[in-house]
Amino acid sequence: DGGITQSPKYLFRKEGQNVTLSCEQNLNHDAMYWYRQDPGQGLRLIYYSQIVNDFQKGDIAEGYSVSREKKESFPLTVTSAQKNPTAFYLCASSLHNEQFFGPGTRLTVL
Amino acid sequence: RKEVEQDPGPFNVPEGATVAFNCTYSNSASQSFFWYRQDCRKEPKLLMSVYSSGNEDGRFTAQLNRASQYISLLIRDSKLSDSATYLCVVNVIGQNFVFGPGTRLSVLP
Numbered sequence: 001d002g003g004i005t006q007s008p009k010y011l012f013r014k015e016g017q018n019v020t021l022s023c024e025q026n027l028n029h030d031a032m033y034w035y036r037q038d039p040g041q042g043l044r045l046i047y048y049s050q051i052v053n054d055f056q057k058g059d060i061a062e063g064y065s066v067s068r069e070k071k072e073s074f075p076l077t078v079t080s081a082q083k084n085p086t087a088f089y090l091c092a093s094s095l096h097n098e099q100f101f102g103p104g105t106r107l108t109v110l
Numbered sequence: 111r112k113e114v115e116q117d118p119g120p121f122n123v124p125e126g127a128t129v130a131f132n133c134t135y136s137n138s139a140s141q142s143f144f145w146y147r148q149d150c151r152k153e154p155k156l157l158m159s160v161y162s163s164g165n166e167d168g169r170f171t172a173q174l175n176r177a178s179q180y181i182s183l184l185i186r187d188s189k190l191s192d193s194a195t196y197l198c199v200v201n202v203i204g205q206n207f208v209f210g211p212g213t214r215l216s217v218l219p
Contacts, residue, residue: 033206040118042197042211043154058206090153097142097201101153 003027004102006091011107013085021076021105023091032074033092033099036060043090049074078107085109113137114200114210122216127188131213133198134180142201143174145183147194148212154197157183188217 004025013019025032031050035043045058049068063082068074078085086109091102116133123129135143143160158165160172160181171184185192198210 035209040211042114043209045206048206088151094207097203098144098156098159099199099207100156104153106151 004091004093004100006089006102006105008105009103011105013107013109015109016080018077018079019085019107021078021089021091021107023074023076023102024072025074025093025102026072027093027095027100028071029093029095029100030071031094032068033094034058034064034066034074034076035090035092037088037090037104046076046089113208114198116196116198116210116213118211118213120214120216122218123188124218125188125190127217128184128186129188129215130182130184131196131198131215132180132182133210133213134178135198135200135208136179137200137202137208138179139202140179140200141203143172143181144199144201145170145172145181146197146199146209148197149194157196185215188215190217190219193217 007022033048034046044060046064047066049055052071055068065077090104092099114135145157146154147157148154160174164173169186173182193216195212195214197212201207
C-alpha cells in the first residue's frame, strides 16, 4: 500500500521544547514538502526538498529545521525559536506536477 | 496582491444545485493548475488537474483562462458529500506550489 504517513496524529508539547514530526513516503517520490496550516487559512510552505541530502527554505522557515538523509523520510523539527508553533502540519511529496499529502500532525504547544 | 486568490465563502447551496468557484493567479508564468478538496481537519486531496482545454470528471468541470489568469471549478447536481473546502493550487515548473486560501462549500439538505 503506497502512501505518505505522518506521526503522531496529535502532539502536545510544553512551550520551550523542541519537537520532531515524522514524515515517511513509499511512493519513490524525489520531492517532499512541509506546510503549515492555521485555522481558516491556506497552506504555507516551511521547507522543501527536491532530492536526498538537499533542502531549501520555504516562505516561513524561521524556527524550523529539517533533514533529508533518506529519500523516504523528511522529518521536521519545530524548535523553541518558533513563536507560534500551534498549527496543523502537513507533509507532501510529489512526482512530476502533482502533490500528495500525508494525514497531518496537529501540534499544540501549551 | 496575493499570488493565488479565492473567495473564502462560505457558499451555502441546496442539494442538486450547480455551484461555481473561481480562482485568480498573479504569476503569468504559471503552468500547472489543480483543484484540491479538503475536509474539515483532514489533509487536502487532489480533485483534478486543470488543463488548457478544460476537463470534466463526472459532475466536476474545471476550466483555465490564461488570458485572464483564472481557473474555475463547476460542480453540478451538488451532493451533501461535496461539502468541503476547495483549494486552488498553481505551480510554475521548477518552482513551488502556491495554494489559495480555499473556498468553503456547504451543501444543505
